[in-house]
Amino acid sequence: MTTRTDSSPAPDPVPAPATERRSWLRDRSELGVCVLLLALGALVLTDALTMDVDITQRGPVGPKTVPIVVGIGLLVIAALLAVDVLRGGRGEAEGGEDIDLSEPADWRTVLLLSGIFLGAAVLIEPAGFPVAGALLFWGAAFALGSRRLDRDPLIAAVLSLFTYVxxxxxxxxxxxxxxxMGVL
Incomplete structure (x- = not known):
């Protein structure tokens, strides 16, 4: 057994492979978008190719054409983006962004908006689109900070009725x- 007699500092430990892998993935986080586009393109293509359509078709473009083109386009874009990211390309932040990345996420607002959206989805069938839409618009305005109780419900109702009509x-x-249903 040997002991160290010099007073030089111990060499830095070699970083663990997991730390290097996380750093590599963090530097190339745009690859997540590539994976999402790849999965979406595969889903669209699979759905389009297994679509059951009527054999009689008028004209050269059938109901499978657009989904197949969109699916192939998604796959091509995923591949081109992956090549760009792996070659060192990075997306640049927009100059007009006013988001402070050092601040934590506002989970209260996210959860409020999610609850309002799910509530509207549940209410749309029994209450109808005008009522569910008005609650969705009003709830979203409230969750995002508007506290004008004299104006917001009226704007939400008009916007929802206009959209319905x-x-x-x-x-x-x-x-x-x-x-x-019978009134409009």
């Missing part, structure tokens, strides 16, 4: 009307 009556996209 445009989609259901003008565009022909059926939305559940709920109790207002």
């Amino acid at each position: 445009v989609f259901d009556k003008l565009l022909g996209v059926p939305l559940p009307g709920g109790p207002l």
